[in-house]
Amino acid sequence: MATINQQQLTGDEALTRLTDGNARYVQAQMEHPRRGIERRQELVGGQSPFALVLGCADSRVSPTVLFDQGLGDLFVIRVAGNVLDTTVLASIEYAAAFLAVPLIVVLGHSNCGAVGAAVAGKPVPGHLPDLVSIIQPAVDQVQDGGGDILNNAIQANARRVADELAASQPVLADLVQAGTLKIVAAEYYLDDGRVEWLDK
Numbered sequence: 200m201a202t203i204n205q206q207q208l209t210g211d212e213a214l215t216r217l218t219d220g221n222a223r224y225v226q227a228q229m230e231h232p233r234r235g236i237e238r239r240q241e242l243v244g245g246q247s248p249f250a251l252v253l254g255c256a257d258s259r260v261s262p263t264v265l266f267d268q269g270l271g272d273l274f275v276i277r278v279a280g281n282v283l284d285t286t287v288l289a290s291i292e293y294a295a296a297f298l299a300v301p302l303i304v305v306l307g308h309s310n311c312g313a314v315g316a317a318v319a320g321k322p323v324p325g326h327l328p329d330l331v332s333i334i335q336p337a338v339d340q341v342q343d344g345g346g347d348i349l350n351n352a353i354q355a356n357a358r359r360v361a362d363e364l365a366a367s368q369p370v371l372a373d374l375v376q377a378g379t380l381k382i383v384a385a386e387y388y389l390d391d392g393r394v395e396w397l398d399k
């Protein structure tokens with residue numbers, strides 16, 4: 200639990216750091232920071248990531264790349280559709296309670312295949328129905344709203360997961376109430392690389 204060469208940021212400061220990193224990535228002005236031997240060595244004794252990202256497993260959506268961050272910066276959990284189950288929630292609680300991350304980002308992305316499967320509503324094999332059923336409420340929420348159903352469902356899904364985390368007892372809700380943990384939803388766009396922070 201050592202703090203590694205990094206003063207503790209607030210949630211807002213962490214958000215600014217991600218926004219700045221994404222702007223560099225969008226414009227192909229990446230700094231590729233904190234990835235050398237020195238950084239690797241200084242992290243041997245512990246980690247102090249300044250943000251947690253719950254993102255999709257999609258190979259095109261790598262948080263450390265698209266936010267232009269380095270080793271030890273982001274605590275990343277990736278699962279198709281950026282959904283919650285108890286093991287994902289436990290990993291998030293670990294980062295919040297023991298690593299004191301000040302910011303959690305639930306990162307959906309355009310053209311998400313997992314959300315697309317829920318929108319399509321067609322039979323899927325194996326354990327995929329378990330995943331689709333977790334996403335389904337987000338699709339139901341936007342189904343009659345018109346517009347781009349897939350993109351609206353992607354945003355609704357990210358917002359729902361963020362809301363669920365903010366209300367999660369014990370651990371997370373208490374930290375949010377205390378003002379030491381910020382939770383936001385976002386969408387990453389595959390075409391231009393931009394991350395949009397979503398309003399509640």
Ligand SMILES: [Zn+2]
Pocket residue numbers: 255256257279280281308310311312313314
């Ligand atoms: Zn996806």
